[in-house]
Amino acid sequence: MNLLKLFGKKSFPHGIHPDEYKAETNAKITRRLPFAPEIIVPLAQSIGLPAKAIVFRGQHVARGEVIAEADGFMSVPIHAPVTGTIKEIDIASTAKGGKQPAIIITTSLSSGQRVHDSGECNDFLQMSREELVKAVQNTGLVGLGGAAFPTHVKMAIPDNRSIHTVLVNGCECEPFLTTDHRVMLEKIDNLILGIRIAMRTVDAPKAVIGIEDNKLNVLTAIKPYLPDDGTITIEAVETKYPQGAEKMLAYSLLGIEIPSGGLPSEVGLAVFNVATLAELGALLPAKQGLIERIITITGDGVKKPGNYLAPIGTPVRFLLEFAEFIGDEAELILGGPMMGMPTRSLDVPITKGTGALLVLDKRATKRDDILPCIKCTQCLQACPINLNPSELGLLAAKRQYDVMEEQYHLNDCFECGCCSYVCPSNIPLVQYFRIAKTLNRERHLQDG
Amino acid sequence: MISTIVTAAVFMIALGAVLAIILAIANKKLFVYEDPRIEEVDDMLPQAQCGACGTPGCRPFAEAVVEGVKNPSACTVNSPEGNAEIAAYLGVGMGDHEKVVARLACAGGTHVAYTRAKYEGIKSCQAASVVSGGGKGCSWGCLGLADCADVCDFDAIYMDEHGLPIVIEDKCTACNDCVVVCPKDLFSLMPVSQKLYVACKSLDEGDTAQQECEVACTACEKCVVDAPKGLIEIKNNLAVIDYEKYQDFDIDRTPIERCPTGAIVWLDSKLGSTHASKGKEGMKPHRGAALPIG
Numbered sequence: 001m002n003l004l005k006l007f008g009k010k011s012f013p014h015g016i017h018p019d020e021y022k023a024e025t026n027a028k029i030t031r032r033l034p035f036a037p038e039i040i041v042p043l044a045q046s047i048g049l050p051a052k053a054i055v056f057r058g059q060h061v062a063r064g065e066v067i068a069e070a071d072g073f074m075s076v077p078i079h080a081p082v083t084g085t086i087k088e089i090d091i092a093s094t095a096k097g098g099k100q101p102a103i104i105i106t107t108s109l110s111s112g113q114r115v116h117d118s119g120e121c122n123d124f125l126q127m128s129r130e131e132l133v134k135a136v137q138n139t140g141l142v143g144l145g146g147a148a149f150p151t152h153v154k155m156a157i158p159d160n161r162s163i164h165t166v167l168v169n170g171c172e173c174e175p176f177l178t179t180d181h182r183v184m185l186e187k188i189d190n191l192i193l194g195i196r197i198a199m200r201t202v203d204a205p206k207a208v209i210g211i212e213d214n215k216l217n218v219l220t221a222i223k224p225y226l227p228d229d230g231t232i233t234i235e236a237v238e239t240k241y242p243q244g245a246e247k248m249l250a251y252s253l254l255g256i257e258i259p260s261g262g263l264p265s266e267v268g269l270a271v272f273n274v275a276t277l278a279e280l281g282a283l284l285p286a287k288q289g290l291i292e293r294i295i296t297i298t299g300d301g302v303k304k305p306g307n308y309l310a311p312i313g314t315p316v317r318f319l320l321e322f323a324e325f326i327g328d329e330a331e332l333i334l335g336g337p338m339m340g341m342p343t344r345s346l347d348v349p350i351t352k353g354t355g356a357l358l359v360l361d362k363r364a365t366k367r368d369d370i371l372p373c374i375k376c377t378q379c380l381q382a383c384p385i386n387l388n389p390s391e392l393g394l395l396a397a398k399r400q401y402d403v404m405e406e407q408y409h410l411n412d413c414f415e416c417g418c419c420s421y422v423c424p425s426n427i428p429l430v431q432y433f434r435i436a437k438t439l440n441r442e443r444h445l446q447d448g
Numbered sequence: 449m450i451s452t453i454v455t456a457a458v459f460m461i462a463l464g465a466v467l468a469i470i471l472a473i474a475n476k477k478l479f480v481y482e483d484p485r486i487e488e489v490d491d492m493l494p495q496a497q498c499g500a501c502g503t504p505g506c507r508p509f510a511e512a513v514v515e516g517v518k519n520p521s522a523c524t525v526n527s528p529e530g531n532a533e534i535a536a537y538l539g540v541g542m543g544d545h546e547k548v549v550a551r552l553a554c555a556g557g558t559h560v561a562y563t564r565a566k567y568e569g570i571k572s573c574q575a576a577s578v579v580s581g582g583g584k585g586c587s588w589g590c591l592g593l594a595d596c597a598d599v600c601d602f603d604a605i606y607m608d609e610h611g612l613p614i615v616i617e618d619k620c621t622a623c624n625d626c627v628v629v630c631p632k633d634l635f636s637l638m639p640v641s642q643k644l645y646v647a648c649k650s651l652d653e654g655d656t657a658q659q660e661c662e663v664a665c666t667a668c669e670k671c672v673v674d675a676p677k678g679l680i681e682i683k684n685n686l687a688v689i690d691y692e693k694y695q696d697f698d699i700d701r702t703p704i705e706r707c708p709t710g711a712i713v714w715l716d717s718k719l720g721s722t723h724a725s726k727g728k729e730g731m732k733p734h735r736g737a738a739l740p741i742g
Contacts, residue, residue: 091651097581099651344565344580367568428570435575 009213011238012248014384016418018175018241018338020214025298026178028306030186033322035082035107039313040092040349041067042102046142047149048074053103059086060108064116064291067103076140076150078103079289081311083111095316095334095341095348102349105313120287124197132201139283140290140352145169145180145244145273146335148353151280154270155201163270165254166199166207170274171237171244173212174336177356179294180274182307184211184218187278188225194281195232202270209234209274210253212243241338242416246271248384260412275355295350297323301330301359310350316357317346325359333358338417371425379419379429385412389419389429396432401440410436485538486510492534494525498601498623519543524621525602546639548622550605550615551722553634554590555647555711557610558738561589561661566741572598577631583741585660588649590634596626610738618720640717642694644675644703647724648711651684658709662731665711675703680712687712705729 044050051068061067061080068078084107092102122135137152157163168191172180184191195207211218213236226232237243237252247258249271256267264271279290292312298305303324310319316332333340334354350357379389387409395404404410410433419429490510497505501522503512512518513534520534521542535542562585567576573595576582582591592611604619605626613626617640627635634649646665650657654666667685676697681688704712710730716723726732 090653093587095580097577097579097587099587342565342580344567344583431569431575431578435570435572435578438578439574 009238010235010252011240012243012251012384014382014386014418015240015242015248016382016421017239018421020239021176021298022178022181022214024176024305025296025307026181026215028178028182030182030294030307030309032309033311033314033319035113035311036314036318037107037109038087038315039082039084039105039107039311040102040315041078041081041105041313042092042094042100042349042351043068043078044094044100045078045148045312045351045353046076047147048076048153050101051075051078053089053101055086055089055103057086057088060084061086061105062116063111063113064288066289067105070137073137073156074150074153076137076142076152077289079140079291080105080116081291081313082107083113084108093345093348095343095351095354097344115288115291118287122285122287124200124284129201129203132197135284135287136197136201136280139280139288141276141280141283142290142352143273144275144279144293144352144355146339146353146355148351151272151276154272155198157202157265157270161265162268163202163204163265164206164268165270166195166202166204167246167250167253167264167269167271168195168207168209168274168277169244169246169249169271170209170211170215170218171249172215173239173241173244174338174340174356175241176298176358177296177336178298178307179296179355181215181218182294183275183278184209184215185221187282188222190281191222191274191278192225192227192232192281193285194277194279197280197284198270198272198277199231204270205231207232208253210249211236212239213237214239241418242384242414245384245414245416247414260409290352293350293352293354295319295354296356297359298356299330299359300361301326301332312352313349315347315349316343319350319357320346320359323357323359326361329362331360331362331365333360338421339415368426370427373425373427376424378422378424382418382422384416384418385414387413389433392436393419393427393429393432396436401436401443404433404436405440410440413437483514485514488537489513489534492526492530492537493523494530496525496601496621496623498525498621498625500524500621500623513540514538516540519545521545524548524623546641547617548637548639549617549620549722550622550626550635551638551645551715552590552613552615553636553645553647553649554588554612554632555663555713555724556584556586556589556661557608557612558592559610559735560663560733560739561586562659562739563741567591574629574631586650586652586657586664588632588634588651589661590632595629595631596635599625599629601625609736614721616721617717638691642691643715644689644694644699644712645715645724646687646689646712648686651686653685657685662733663709663711666709668708670706670708671703671712674706675699679703701727 049071052071053068055067063083065080066077067080070077084105087104087106089103091099094100133152133156141151142148170180170184222234250256258264295310296307333342392408413433417430490507493506495506501509503509520531522545563583564585565583567583573591573593576591594607596613597605602619604616605613608614622637648665650664657664665686667682672680701714704714705727707727707730710726713724
């Protein structure tokens with residue numbers, strides 16, 4: 001029994017309380033950015049198979065038109081983020097490092113950039129669940145919280161399982177990030193519609209929106225929009241990192257534990273991010289595709305921090321110049337400070353999963369030397385899923401990646417970074433685990 | 449009192465006898481004949497357990513040699529004299545086994561290839577490659593954090609002043625460890641007789657490739673024209689040598705002479721290490737210091 005629950009605060013054991021740094025941007029209304037002269041759209045933007053390009057060099061495409069179609073069920077189509085001409089289909093730098101196949105579009109400057117209108121629409125109330133899953137796939141929607149898992153795959157619930165609650169994740173527990181906060185204030189209509197579509201698709205009788213109690217203005221803003229029958233409710237949970245992890249939120253809000261290695265659907269849950277459902281509510285009825293997303297550009301390395309609506313595929317350099325970054329003295333992270341990734345080049349595009357550009361002043365960030373583990377157990381007390389990061393770290397140093405997986409539940413780690421955050425010896429524990437997981441995956445692929 | 453001791457002693461002796469009989473029968477019934485030569489050959493092997501011969505370790509190799517499945521010379525760690533001793537003991541031929549060494553398909557040291565971002569994490573190539581592919585401008589190039597030198601059991605790899613691994617041919621046993629550990633898949637095992645080699649893996653187009661690295665293959669096709677027909681092919685902006693056809697031709701240095709960047713090289717053994725010489729028109733960098741970051 002969690003002590004906090006006695007005082008009425010819903011939460012989970014362990015976790016950390018990092019400084020929030022959200023005040024910079026959480027009151028700033030989302031602004032639309034101008035279109036970059038060149039848009040780079042990688043074909044692999046989600047977990048799953050890359051899309052297949054269906055356009056050719058020199059072809060004129062309209063904003064919102066399908067330019068790459070899904071390659072099977074585990075893949076989503078890609079829509080043109082701008083009206084323009086296909087410059088080439090070639091390999092281009094991505095934030096992950098390597099070069100990946102991408103469609104490069106030269107933006108047409110004379111165009112009005114109106115979204116391509118097929119003239120059709122989806123009446124989701126008349127559609128069967130299978131049709132809805134297909135329609136969700138056609139929107140090209142993936143989890144906008146950062147994992148970029150295809151939304152329609154989550155919504156295709158096997159016949160032997162039934163969903164009792166749709167959990168709408170509006171926690172946004174990472175410091176600095178405020179996109180979900182803005183969505184919940186600015187796109188409430190779309191969000192409620194998206195929740196209804198999701199409930200219908202997974203056949204769930206009720207939905208709960210979970211937010212952290214640092215966003216209580218969302219509570220008052222959304223309440224008037226909720227239906228009277230009580231099928232959709234909103235509840236606040238304690239502000240704590242990583243509250244936004246689906247396992248943590250399910251436990252805090254409903255007291256349900258998602259089993260190790262299991263999916264939320266096994267315990268009757270379907271978890272979606274608020275931004276994903278808000279886009280779903282906007283796109284699915286209009287039969288459109290995902291072409292832009294809200295992105296937080298913040299940190300002391302930019303002079304104009306804020307929440308911006310940017311076309312997918314906009315180069316990072318274009319965004320940063322617009323936000324007036326301080327140049328070479330900056331350190332750039334794609335995503336939040338806890339789970340985000342640095343990138344080596346500014347010429348990489350943002351993808352469907354990029355939620356933030358965090359620019360820190362290099363002079364203000366310091367890196368301390370890595371010291372030996374003193375077995376202080378702070379990481380054990382921070383780990384939200386009760387792993388032993390200390391022991392895992394020692395095994396990683398010895399490159400015993402198989403032991404980490406088989407005996408110490410490495411695969412349950414969702415890389416929240418709490419262990420690295422609290423370590424007084426500055427051991428980059430979560431980085432070790434990321435490497436171990438990557439290498440294990442490669443080994444399993446080789447073994448077949 | 450005495451009777452208790454006697455009972456216990458008798459019981460123990462009886463139990464011992466019964467178990468001894470069971471063991472004796474089991475020994476006869478379940479006896480496995482093993483060729484005594486396997487033990488002898490195993491003793492003569494270096495016990496490096498490296499797997500370079502293609503078997504899981506030294507004892508399985510000894511079994512394979514005694515059975516005649518493998519030649520004694522397949523052990524690349526043992527000295528030729530040592531292998532000759534095994535061959536003489538078994539009364540078999542040495543077998544011809546060409547020396548195979550690990551070779552690196554990258555020549556982009558810090559003096560010729562640009563580093564675009566400074567990587568400050570764990571000093572390991574595998575770690576760096578997870579973080580946006582490492583800081584190097586070229587997405588395919590060597591990161592120079594020495595995972596290969598660390599993993600080598602035979603001290604056959606050292607890092608040179610430009611952050612590139614150098615393979616000491618005399619010490620390399622072709623055990624495959626560096627091939628597996630390299631996150632950019634730059635190492636491959638090759639017979640030393642194959643001297644023509646493309647020391648580049650960049651799939652970037654000519655100009656882009658050269659912006660990142662002065663010695664990158666620009667896919668200009670000069671080597672393709674100069675080489676015997678069909679030996680070299682341009683695949684995805686990179687010259688690829690078809691080593692299956694290599695033995696069919698009498699190959700000399702001609703294909704490398706006109707290479708403008710010196711990406712295709714001629715390999716010689718010099719002082720025990722691989723020495724790569726470039727063609728006449730190949731760019732030979734004289735810069736000693738590393739290029740600036742950015």
